[in-house]
Amino acid sequence: MPKVRFSRRQLLRAATAVVGAIAAGKPGRPARAQARAVAAEPITPALIEAAKKEGKVAFYTAMDLPVAEKFAKAFEARFPGITVRVERSGAERVFQRIGQEMESRIHAVDVVNSADGAHFIVWKRNDWLAPYLPEEVARHYPPQYYDPDGLWVTTRVWLSSLGYNTNLVKPEEAPKSFADLLDAKWMGKMVKAHPAYSGTIMTATFQIVREFGWQYLEKLAQQKVMQVQSSTDPPKKLALGERAVMADGNDYNVIQLKEAGQPVEVVYPAEGTPLVTGPSAVFASAPNPNAARLFQNWLHSLEAQQLLVDFARQHSVHPLAKEKPGVRRLDEIKLWRDDPAGVEQMSEQIKARYAQIFKV
Amino acid sequence: MSIALPALGAPRTPKIDISWPILILSAALLCVLILLPMSWLIYYSLVDRTGAFTLDNFKTLVTDPIFVDPLTTTVILATSSSIICCAFAGPMGWLVARTDMPLRRTVRALVTASFVTPPFLGAIAWELLAAPNSGLLNKIYRAVTGAGADEHLFNIYSLAGLIFVISAYTFPYVFVLIANALDRIPGDLEDASAILGGGTWTTARRITIPLALPALLAGAIIAFLQAMTLFGSPAILAIPAGFHTMTTKIWSLFNYPPKPELAAAASVPLLVLTVALLRAENLILGRRGYSVVGGKQGDPRLVRLGALKWAALAFVFLVLMCPVFLPYGALLNATFSRVATSFVTFDNFTLHNIHFVFFELSATQLAVKNTFLLGVASATIGTIMAVVIAYLTTRRAIRGYRALGFLATAPVAIPGIVLGVGLFLSYARPPLVLYGTLWILLLAFVTIALPAAYQQLQSAFRSVHTDLEDASRILGSSRLRTLRDITAPLLRTSVIATWCFIFVGVIRELSAAIMLFTSETKVISVLIFDLNESGDLGAISVLGLIMLAITFAVVIAVNRIPGFGDARLRNA
Numbered sequence: 001m002p003k004v005r006f007s008r009r010q011l012l013r014a015a016t017a018v019v020g021a022i023a024a025g026k027p028g029r030p031a032r033a034q035a036r037a038v039a040a041e042p043i044t045p046a047l048i049e050a051a052k053k054e055g056k057v058a059f060y061t062a063m064d065l066p067v068a069e070k071f072a073k074a075f076e077a078r079f080p081g082i083t084v085r086v087e088r089s090g091a092e093r094v095f096q097r098i099g100q101e102m103e104s105r106i107h108a109v110d111v112v113n114s115a116d117g118a119h120f121i122v123w124k125r126n127d128w129l130a131p132y133l134p135e136e137v138a139r140h141y142p143p144q145y146y147d148p149d150g151l152w153v154t155t156r157v158w159l160s161s162l163g164y165n166t167n168l169v170k171p172e173e174a175p176k177s178f179a180d181l182l183d184a185k186w187m188g189k190m191v192k193a194h195p196a197y198s199g200t201i202m203t204a205t206f207q208i209v210r211e212f213g214w215q216y217l218e219k220l221a222q223q224k225v226m227q228v229q230s231s232t233d234p235p236k237k238l239a240l241g242e243r244a245v246m247a248d249g250n251d252y253n254v255i256q257l258k259e260a261g262q263p264v265e266v267v268y269p270a271e272g273t274p275l276v277t278g279p280s281a282v283f284a285s286a287p288n289p290n291a292a293r294l295f296q297n298w299l300h301s302l303e304a305q306q307l308l309v310d311f312a313r314q315h316s317v318h319p320l321a322k323e324k325p326g327v328r329r330l331d332e333i334k335l336w337r338d339d340p341a342g343v344e345q346m347s348e349q350i351k352a353r354y355a356q357i358f359k360v
Numbered sequence: 361m362s363i364a365l366p367a368l369g370a371p372r373t374p375k376i377d378i379s380w381p382i383l384i385l386s387a388a389l390l391c392v393l394i395l396l397p398m399s400w401l402i403y404y405s406l407v408d409r410t411g412a413f414t415l416d417n418f419k420t421l422v423t424d425p426i427f428v429d430p431l432t433t434t435v436i437l438a439t440s441s442s443i444i445c446c447a448f449a450g451p452m453g454w455l456v457a458r459t460d461m462p463l464r465r466t467v468r469a470l471v472t473a474s475f476v477t478p479p480f481l482g483a484i485a486w487e488l489l490a491a492p493n494s495g496l497l498n499k500i501y502r503a504v505t506g507a508g509a510d511e512h513l514f515n516i517y518s519l520a521g522l523i524f525v526i527s528a529y530t531f532p533y534v535f536v537l538i539a540n541a542l543d544r545i546p547g548d549l550e551d552a553s554a555i556l557g558g559g560t561w562t563t564a565r566r567i568t569i570p571l572a573l574p575a576l577l578a579g580a581i582i583a584f585l586q587a588m589t590l591f592g593s594p595a596i597l598a599i600p601a602g603f604h605t606m607t608t609k610i611w612s613l614f615n616y617p618p619k620p621e622l623a624a625a626a627s628v629p630l631l632v633l634t635v636a637l638l639r640a641e642n643l644i645l646g647r648r649g650y651s652v653v654g655g656k657q658g659d660p661r662l663v664r665l666g667a668l669k670w671a672a673l674a675f676v677f678l679v680l681m682c683p684v685f686l687p688y689g690a691l692l693n694a695t696f697s698r699v700a701t702s703f704v705t706f707d708n709f710t711l712h713n714i715h716f717v718f719f720e721l722s723a724t725q726l727a728v729k730n731t732f733l734l735g736v737a738s739a740t741i742g743t744i745m746a747v748v749i750a751y752l753t754t755r756r757a758i759r760g761y762r763a764l765g766f767l768a769t770a771p772v773a774i775p776g777i778v779l780g781v782g783l784f785l786s787y788a789r790p791p792l793v794l795y796g797t798l799w800i801l802l803l804a805f806v807t808i809a810l811p812a813a814y815q816q817l818q819s820a821f822r823s824v825h826t827d828l829e830d831a832s833r834i835l836g837s838s839r840l841r842t843l844r845d846i847t848a849p850l851l852r853t854s855v856i857a858t859w860c861f862i863f864v865g866v867i868r869e870l871s872a873a874i875m876l877f878t879s880e881t882k883v884i885s886v887l888i889f890d891l892n893e894s895g896d897l898g899a900i901s902v903l904g905l906i907m908l909a910i911t912f913a914v915v916i917a918v919n920r921i922p923g924f925g926d927a928r929l930r931n932a
Contacts, residue, residue: 058879065894069720086722087879089890096616101878104788106796108879168509196615197893226517226600233895240701240897242494262699348617355426355612360599 038131038150040138043297050290052081057291059084060098061113062091062199063156063278064232064253067312074307075298082291090230091115091199092351095122102128107285110292111299113155115231115278116199117340118347120152123281130284134297136318141300145277145317152281153300156308157315159333160204160274161251162267163235168244177270178212181247182219191226191234191243194360196351200231204248204274205350206343207336211271214353220247221357238264248274252313255327259313268328272336383758386749390767393807397782398774404785405624417625430604431629434588437523437605441587442580444527445534448679450576452531453538458568459663461672467680468539474683475532476911478868478885480592481904482529484892485687487596488694488901490514490521494701496690517601526593528683530586534579541575542568550661560663574645581641585634589775591871592885596892606630607777607871614875620785627778634773688908691901700897713898717906721899726880727887731867732910734798734883738805739863745806746813746858747851751843754821755829765814772811779804780875796878804872809862816861820854821847860915867911 041047051057061068065088072084089097091114098109114120123129124147133150145154162181164174168189175181181190195202208216226243228234234249239262246254251273254266280299286292298304305318315323315330323329343350408414421427455461456468489497492512501513515521545568553563594605604612606626613623665672694700698708717724746768752758753765771779783804788795794803824847832842848855870885877886884907891900 060879065891065896065899066716066720069716069722072722073720084722085726085879088894090893092616096614096618097879099616100788101796104793104795106793106878108796196612224602227602228600228895229893230895233893236895236897237494240491240494240699242491242701351615359426359429359602360604360612 037148038133040133040135041293041297042135043294043301047290047294047297048079051079051288051294054288054291055081056083056085057288057295058087058108058110059113059295060087060094060109060111062089062094062115063113063312064250067252070311071299071304071307074304075295078298078303079294082294084295090194090197091119092195092197092202092347095119095199098123098128102126102285107283107287109283110286110288111280111282111295113278113280113299114199115276116202116343116347117277117279117338118202118344119199120147120279120281121340121344124149124151128284130282130286130289130292132282132293132296134300136297136302137300140319141317142319152279153296154277154317155280155299156278156312157317157330158200158276158278159251159268159335160200160231160248160276161254162269163238163246163249163251163254164265164267165238165241165244166263166265168241171265174265174267175245175269176267178208178216179271181245182216182223186223186245188224189244190223190247191228191237191245191249192220192247193231193234193249194227194229195354197229198231199278200250200276201248202347202350203276203338203343204231205354206339206346207272207274209346209350210339210342211336214357217354218357221359225358227358227360235264255313259326268333270334272334275330275335275338277338277340380758382748383752383760383764386745386752386764387760387767389745390764393803393810394767394770394774397779397786400785401624401627401778401782403624404620405628407621409621417621418628420622421625421629426604427609427626430606430609433519433598433603434606437519437526437594438584438588440523441527441530442584444523445531445583446576446580448527449531449534449579450538452676452679453535453542454569454572455672455676456535457539457542458564458661459665459669459672461665461669461676463673467676470680470684471532471535473912474529474680475536476864476867476915477529477683477687477908478592478870478904479526479529479590480596480870480885480889480892481691481900481907482683482687483525483593483596484888484897484900484904485690486516486521486525486528488690488701488897489686490516491701492517496693496701496703497686499701499703517597519598519601519603522594522597522601523587524682525597526587526590527583529593530583530590531679531683533582533586534576537575537579537582538572541572545571547661554661560661563661564663577644578641581637584637585772588633589630589777589871591775591777591874592889595889607775610777610781611874614781620781623781624785627775627781630775630778631773634775638769638773691904694897694901695905697898700901713902717899717902723882723887724903727882727884728906728910730798730801730881731883731885731907734801734805735863735866735914737802738809738866739859741802742806742809742813742862743855743859746810746817747843747848747855750814750817750821751839751847754818755826765818768814769811771807774807776804776808776869776871777875779807780872783872784875795876796881798881800876801873801881801883804876805862805866805869808869808872809865812865813858813862816858817851817854820851824850856918860918863914863918864911867907 059068059072068086068088072086075084076082094112094114095116098112101108129151131150133146134153137146137153141153146152162175175186193201195205225247228237231248231250232253234246235253235257237243238246239257251266254264257264280296282292282296302318302320305316305321308314308316309321310324313327405417406413408416456464489495492498492515495514495516497514498512501507502511516525549567550563553567558566589607591607591611595608595611598605598608606629610623610626613619613626693704695713696709697704698710702708749764749768753761783800784795787793787800794800828846829842832846837845870889873883873886874889877883884903888900888903
C-alpha cells in the first residue's frame, strides 16, 4: 500500500470537516423507516449459512477494478468460504452484456453495481431485479437513495471532474471551468473518456448537454482530444504524463493517485460538476441468490461504506460513514443534478451524436 | 481415433470403407462452423430492424462517411503494412535461409517469438514505448536531445503508428513463407548455374530470387489480409487517435443498442476483398510449375557475405527490436514500476502489480484456465480435422473433395470479428444455445485456424508421394489405417507444427473472442483488452508476460514429447 500523504491545506480542511453530512441539500435522516412494500432484511446466520453453501457470488460492476477487487477481498475476509468474482467493465458495456446474457437465458450475474442510474429503470421495467432491502439501508439511508420496492440501493456517489498533471501544468494556469477547455492552448493536450463505454461519462455528457447544449462538445472535439474508454482511464493517463489535462473522468481516481504521490490534481469546474450515483441491485435470476443477498447487504453496511470512503475515495450516502480528510465535501462543490430518467430517455441519442462529433 | 480395423493379413475380409461417413461428418461440421453463421450474417445484412428485406444497410455503407472513412483507412492500412512486411521480411528471409550470416537459428527463433506475441499485447507495449508524451522512447529522445516537453519523436496514436505496429507483428507470416520457400529450393539448380559460370550473385539473382517470388506474393497477400482483419491493435491505437478501421467500426456497432444489420453489411466489403485477393493469388500462382519440393535435394548453397554479414546481422536485429526486444522490455519495466511508463528505479520498484494479478484480480485464474483449455482443445481438434480433410482432398479419396477443400479454406475469407458476429447470431438463440459456454469459442477458434492448418497439411501431404500409400492400400489396408501407418509418420513434423500453430493462434485470438465471451468464459486476451480500456497497464504487463510464458512453455514442451519427433518451429 502506498503511503497516504496529506498537504497542509488538506489537514486544515479535515479539521473543519463535518462528520456525516455529505450531499449538499441532503434532507435529514429519517427518524423511522417509512411504510415500504418490502420488509427490511438483516444479515442472519441462516443467510450466511445458505450463502456459504453456494460458495460464490458474481459481482458485475463498473467501478475501478482495484476498488472492486478491494470490496471483493474485504467481503471474502468477512465471510470466509464465499469467493467473489468481479466482472468489471464500463457501465454501458455491463448493461449490454447483461442484456445479451439475459436474452440468451444465461443467468450469470448475481449482484450488479452500475455507474448509470438509468440502467435500473430499464432492468426494473424488465422485471429482472429481485426486491431486497438490507436492514441497514432501511434504518439509515435517506429514502431517495433506495428504491421504495427495494429493487436497488445507491452504493456510491462521485463526480466526473476535470484534472491536470502538476508537472506539466502550473496550478495558476490550470483550467478552472469547462469553458477553459476550449482555449487553444489545450489543443492536443487533453484526454477524455467515452459515453458509449462509461456510465459516468454517459451521465456527465447528459448533464453537459443539458447545461451547454451540443455546441460545447462540438467545440471540444476541435481540440484534438485523446479518446479513451473508461472514466477510470483519464486520471491514469494524467499520472503517466501522457496528457496534461483531463476533460472528464472519475474524481476519485485522481484523488487516489494524488494520495499515492502521483503528480495529479482534481479540478471541479466553475460552472458545476456532474454528479454520478452508482446503485446496486440483486438480480432475480441470480445463480447464487443467498450469496447475492448477503453481498448486497454487506455492500451497504457501514463497514463497506467506510471502505468506499477511505479506500475508494468516493462518497457514501450512509449517514454514519465518516468522511476522510483530503477531499472536498460535496456541499463545498457546485454540483449539477443527476437525472437517471433523463439519461434513460436520451442515452441512444447521446451515443449516436457523440460518435458523430468525435468520430469514434 | 479408435476404429476397429481388420488385420493386415486378411485382405479379403469384406469391410465398409468409412470414408463416406467421414465426409458427411466433416461436411456437417463445416456447415455448423461456417455455412450457418454466414447465412445468418447475409440474412441480417439484407433486412431492416423489423425483418423486412432492404438494401438500405449497403446504401448507408457506401454513402455515410462514418463507414466510408474507416473503409478508406483500412485499405491504406492494409496496403502499407503489406508493403512494409515484404520489404523487411523478404531480405530477412533470404539472409537467414541463403547466406552465411551468423546466428541464423537464433534469428529464426526470435521471429517465432514475435509470431507468438499477440498483436494486441504488442500494441499495448508500443503504447508504453511510443505514446507521444509518456512513451519511454520519447522520454529518452527528450533526455538526449534536450527537446521541449511538447516534442516527441514517435506518436503511436496515429495511422503511421498503427501501420508500424501491425507490420511488426505481421511480418513473421511473410518471413516464414519466404524462408521456407528458400529452404526448399534445391542446391542442384544453383549448382547448375554455377557450373554454367554464374557467380554467386548471378545465381541468387537469376535462380534463387525468382523461385522465391511466389512465396513473396503469397506473403504480401497474407500480410494484407492480416492487417485488414486485425481488431485488437486498431482498437487500442486508432480509437484514442480518433479514427476507426472497419473491424473497430463493426465492433462498435455492437455497443448498446446493437445494430447487427449494419454490422453484417459492413463486414461484406471485408469478405469481398478477401475472396478477390485469394482468387488473384490463385490465378497468379495456380499455373506456374514451381514444384521443386520433394525428391532428393542438394544442400542449399549459401551466399558468402564476407564483411557484410555483420551489417546484415545488425539489420536483422534492428528489425527484431520492434516486435520483440523493445516491447518485452517495456512490459517487463511496467511490471515492476509503480508508474507504467517510468523507468524502474530503486525508488519506484514495486511488486504490487504481480501481487494484484495473482492475489487480487479475481478474473485471473478463470481466464488462464479457459485460455489453456481452449488452446489445447482447439489445437487438437483442429489438427485432426485438418489432417483428415487434407488427406481426402490431396488424395482425391472421395467424390466431393473439392467442396470439402473449399469449405476448409472458406473461413480464411471471414475476418475473426465477422465470424464472431455470425456465430453469435447463430448460437445465442434456441435451438442450440452455445453462447455462454466454451463451446462457442471452441467453434470460433477451430474455424479460424482451419484454413491455415489445412493448407499447411495439404502441402505436407503433397510432398509425400502416393506410391507408399498405394502399396498399403493394395495390400488391403483401409484408408484410415494407411493414413495412420504410412502417411502420419511421414507427416509428424508438419502435424506438430500445425498443432503449435493453432495453439499459438488461439492464445493470440481476440477479435472473435471479443464478440463471444461472457463473464464465465473470459480468456486472457479479452481480460487484457478489458484492462486496457480501464487503463490498468501494470496488470496488463504481468498478464501479458504470463501469457507469453504459457505459450512458449507449451510450444517447447510439445516439440519435446519423446517419440513425437522434434519439429522445428520455423515451420509454424
